[in-house]
Amino acid sequence: MTPRIFSPLVLFLVVAFLIGPFFIIVAASLSAGETLAFPPQGFSLKWVAKVFTVESFRESFAVSMFLAIGGTAMALVLGIPASYALSRYKLPFGETIRTIVSLPIIVPGIIVGLALLRYIVVPFGFNITLALLLAHTALVLPYAVRVVSASLNNLRSDIEEAAVLLGSSRAGAFFRVVMPNIRSGILAAFILGFVTSFNQVPVSLFLSGPGVRTLPIDMLSYMEITYDPSVAALSALLAFMSIGIVFLAERFLGFSRYV
Amino acid sequence: MSDASFLSLEKLTLAYGDTVAVKDLDLSIRKGELVAFLGPSGCGKTTTMRSIAGLLTPASGRISLDGVDITRVSANKRSVGLVFQSYALFPHLSVFENVAFGLRLKKMPANDIETRVTAGLKSVGLSKFAARKPAELSGGQQQRVALARSMVMEPKVLLLDEPLSNLDARLRLEMRTELQRVQKETGVTMIFVTHDQGEALSLADRIVVMLNGAIEQIGTPEDIYNRPVSRFVADFVGFENIFAVEGGKLKAANGPISLSESLPPDTAGLAWRPRMVTLGSGPFQGTVRGASFSGSTREYLLDTPLGAIKAEEDAGLAAHQPGTELTFDLPVAKAARLERFG
Numbered sequence: 001m002t003p004r005i006f007s008p009l010v011l012f013l014v015v016a017f018l019i020g021p022f023f024i025i026v027a028a029s030l031s032a033g034e035t036l037a038f039p040p041q042g043f044s045l046k047w048v049a050k051v052f053t054v055e056s057f058r059e060s061f062a063v064s065m066f067l068a069i070g071g072t073a074m075a076l077v078l079g080i081p082a083s084y085a086l087s088r089y090k091l092p093f094g095e096t097i098r099t100i101v102s103l104p105i106i107v108p109g110i111i112v113g114l115a116l117l118r119y120i121v122v123p124f125g126f127n128i129t130l131a132l133l134l135a136h137t138a139l140v141l142p143y144a145v146r147v148v149s150a151s152l153n154n155l156r157s158d159i160e161e162a163a164v165l166l167g168s169s170r171a172g173a174f175f176r177v178v179m180p181n182i183r184s185g186i187l188a189a190f191i192l193g194f195v196t197s198f199n200q201v202p203v204s205l206f207l208s209g210p211g212v213r214t215l216p217i218d219m220l221s222y223m224e225i226t227y228d229p230s231v232a233a234l235s236a237l238l239a240f241m242s243i244g245i246v247f248l249a250e251r252f253l254g255f256s257r258y259v
Numbered sequence: 260m261s262d263a264s265f266l267s268l269e270k271l272t273l274a275y276g277d278t279v280a281v282k283d284l285d286l287s288i289r290k291g292e293l294v295a296f297l298g299p300s301g302c303g304k305t306t307t308m309r310s311i312a313g314l315l316t317p318a319s320g321r322i323s324l325d326g327v328d329i330t331r332v333s334a335n336k337r338s339v340g341l342v343f344q345s346y347a348l349f350p351h352l353s354v355f356e357n358v359a360f361g362l363r364l365k366k367m368p369a370n371d372i373e374t375r376v377t378a379g380l381k382s383v384g385l386s387k388f389a390a391r392k393p394a395e396l397s398g399g400q401q402q403r404v405a406l407a408r409s410m411v412m413e414p415k416v417l418l419l420d421e422p423l424s425n426l427d428a429r430l431r432l433e434m435r436t437e438l439q440r441v442q443k444e445t446g447v448t449m450i451f452v453t454h455d456q457g458e459a460l461s462l463a464d465r466i467v468v469m470l471n472g473a474i475e476q477i478g479t480p481e482d483i484y485n486r487p488v489s490r491f492v493a494d495f496v497g498f499e500n501i502f503a504v505e506g507g508k509l510k511a512a513n514g515p516i517s518l519s520e521s522l523p524p525d526t527a528g529l530a531w532r533p534r535m536v537t538l539g540s541g542p543f544q545g546t547v548r549g550a551s552f553s554g555s556t557r558e559y560l561l562d563t564p565l566g567a568i569k570a571e572e573d574a575g576l577a578a579h580q581p582g583t584e585l586t587f588d589l590p591v592a593k594a595a596r597l598e599r600f601g
């Protein structure tokens with residue numbers, strides 16, 4: 001048995017470790033000084049304001065948004081039918097397929113990025129944006145399959161048969177009674193995929209090329225040249241965006257059920 | 260099509276992969292009939308229903324409905340309704356929309372849908388619940404929604420898979436009457452599955468007793484209850500003293516026993532309910548092993564040269580104590596005559 005006093009202490013340390021960096025970043029971004037530092041020197045909102053004036057941030061934000069929304073949407077278009085097939089039919093090698101689909105979670109992003117670059121992008125002369133989009137689709141796919149499968153498994157399959165006996169076709173039954181009932185699972189998968197894609201570094205690192213960069217990569221290269229608190233300000237803004245999204249998702253969907 | 264074979268199954272064989280679940284089943288059902296499928300778990304009741312509904316393609320054989328061969332007709336074009344044991348209501352739709360689902364697919368005018376659904380909900384006593392979601396209903400109410408959802412489609416045949424099994428005793432009785440009333444009112448041909456012989460006997464016009472993927476006996480409730488044709492059916496409906504017959508003699512534990520009356524040559528066995536056994540007189544001797552009191556009757560277990568015998572007497576008569584020697588008779592006139600003893 002752990003002595004009682006330890007539990008609050010451990011809890012405090014865990015929370016401090018998890019949330020501490022976030023407070024440091026927020027504090028640093030409100031600094032009035034010229035360099036990224038903690039504790040901050042003075043208080044000002046000028047670095048927060050500067051974030052919105054940096055041209056490359058605006059461009060890479062747009063790229064990241066495009067990848068997060070487009071990649072996740074594509075992952076869902078592929079992932080929903082895949083999850084459906086995996087959960088409703090006894091497929092030969094079903095388990096194997098499930099494992100392969102989950103690989104991007106297990107294999108380090110560095111390896112995925114390198115492999116994509118070396119064996120697909122370079123030899124076939126892929127457009128960088130397209131390569132990034134495909135990579136993000138592949139990265140998000142496992143989450144999409146996992147989350148959508150979870151809500152499909154909670155849905156009895158006999159409602160589809162009931163719909164068919166009431167005159168619906170098989171495909172009609174899928175759209176009329178399956179989709180509406182896994183809607184919140186799909187939305188949850190979308191949010192999880194969006195956040196995953198948006199924060200993705202290693203794969204994007206390999207595939208980002210001249211003119212096309214995701215926001216995290218752009219932040220890295222910005223920091224190499226300019227060591228001012230605007231990166232902290234941007235990080236804080238992004239963190240608030242993620243928190244906002246997850247909060248809304250939890251509030252309206254009970255997001256934590258699916259993850 | 261003759262009236263006697265509104266729905267007919269001919270040499271129907273149903274399989275899951277290599278496992279044959281139902282073999283060479285023949286069955287004809289009249290229009291407007293209320294038929295019960297009765298049998299132990301795994302005998303193929305659900306499988307047969309699913310094939311009638313079109314959810315399972317037969318390995319061989321033919322299904323025809325209203326004079327049309329529907330063996331290869333897809334499930335959504337058969338006009339066969341199925342009420343699932345699990346109800347299978349659509350969780351995202353209100354009670355009203357659940358019932359309206361099939362009518363909307365038929366592209367029926369909105370006014371007609373409104374009228375039909377309202378009438379359907381009224382007939383199952385759920386008018387007040389039209390706006391609720393299925394999750395906000397009790398099991399019995401969900402069941403009635405499922406029933407209404409199938410009924411408003413006016414199917415040619417309505418199949419119900421263990422429609423009452425998830426209900427408590429009181430609601431069960433209520434729903435029994437309900438089902439019977441709906442069936443008589445609409446005249447829909449109805450087949451329902453049950454494990455419960457009481458349910459089958461009280462509800463059905465005809466009972467189909469199934470065992471191991473084949474039909475053991477088809478008959479009216481009286482036939483099944485009083486004149487079982489096989490050992491299995493006799494046992495199922497409560498004949499507890501069952502003996503094989505060979506060469507006109509009863510095959511008992513310690514050798515054949517001649518009978519006072521001669522039997523038709525095709526008799527394979529005789530069976531008696533406990534209350535058909537006469538105690539206190541007759542050619543046989545037994546010792547009382549155990550006795551149990553059940554309110555209106557007393558049941559005795561006798562050790563006899565024939566084997567164990569169960570007998571029942573009015574509780575008003577004096578009790579026989581364990582250890583007592585008793586004479587008894589198995590009157591052949593009262594016995595059920597079995598044609599099969601497999």
Ligand SMILES: Nc1ncnc2c1ncn2[C@@H]1O[C@H](COP(=O)(O)OP(=O)(O)OP(=O)(O)O)[C@@H](O)[C@H]1O
Nearest residue numbers: 275278280298299300301302303304305306307454
């Ligand atoms: N999907 C399936 N795959 C393989 N075998 C099956 C499947 N469904 C049923 N069976 C087998 O077919 C046989 C008949 O099953 P069925 O479900 O028709 O029985 P039932 O009479 O409805 O039983 P219960 O009273 O338990 O519902 C059983 O032996 C069962 O194991």
Ligand SMILES: [Mg+2]
Nearest residue numbers: 304305306420
């Ligand atoms: Mg069954």
